[in-house]
Amino acid sequence: MNQTVDMPELEGANPVSMGGEPSFMALTFELQDEIFAVDVTNVHEVIDPLPITLVPNSDPFAPGLINARGTVVPVLDLRERLGMRGLERTTDTRFVVLETALGDDRTKFAVVADRVYEVVEISIGSIQAAPDLSMAWPSDFVRGIATHGETLITVLDTSVVFQPELAA
Numbered sequence: 001m002n003q004t005v006d007m008p009e010l011e012g013a014n015p016v017s018m019g020g021e022p023s024f025m026a027l028t029f030e031l032q033d034e035i036f037a038v039d040v041t042n043v044h045e046v047i048d049p050l051p052i053t054l055v056p057n058s059d060p061f062a063p064g065l066i067n068a069r070g071t072v073v074p075v076l077d078l079r080e081r082l083g084m085r086g087l088e089r090t091t092d093t094r095f096v097v098l099e100t101a102l103g104d105d106r107t108k109f110a111v112v113a114d115r116v117y118e119v120v121e122i123s124i125g126s127i128q129a130a131p132d133l134s135m136a137w138p139s140d141f142v143r144g145i146a147t148h149g150e151t152l153i154t155v156l157d158t159s160v161v162f163q164p165e166l167a168a
Contacts, residue, residue, distance in 0.1 A: 022124040026146075028153060029096060029113035032084045037122065037146065037153045044097040044108060046116050049089055062164065066110055068097055074109045081161060082137040087114060100158045109162065120153075122146045127155060
């Protein structure tokens with residue numbers, strides 16, 4: 001049974017219309033052979049990897065800081081949050097610098113991606129609830145699963161997955 005997910009935050013944040021159907025633009029990226037998406041309104045820039053300054057006694061989810069164009073930006077390890085295995089950087093590795101609301105403040109941080117693909121238009125109607133049985137990570141971190149052509153894309157809930165006080 002296909003269950004559509006109500007996503008009013010996305011409809012208002014980045015409204016686009018695919019032939020009259022509400023949609024939003026999303027940046028797609030890969031982590032451990034899975035394709036994820038975040039609304040482009042949260043994306044500040046995509047950059048080549050920079051040296052990470054590790055912070056002693058930090059949470060493994062936020063291991064260090066980078067200097068991104070003169071701004072100190074925390075690096076968040078989404079693999080750690082989602083319970084994935086670590087991976088060495090490759091020539092395809094990129095940092096996705098996001099700026100999003102965490103609590104009452106807008107916060108800038110970088111997420112390490114194995115590969116960044118493209119910005120795609122995702123129909124709100126194509127997003128379905130993530131099936132609990134097939135999810136390798138907490139479903140609270142996910143708004144739903146979208147289809148884009150033949151590709152399944154996990155749409156992240158940036159208001160939840162990047163909260164520092166949460167544990168996977």
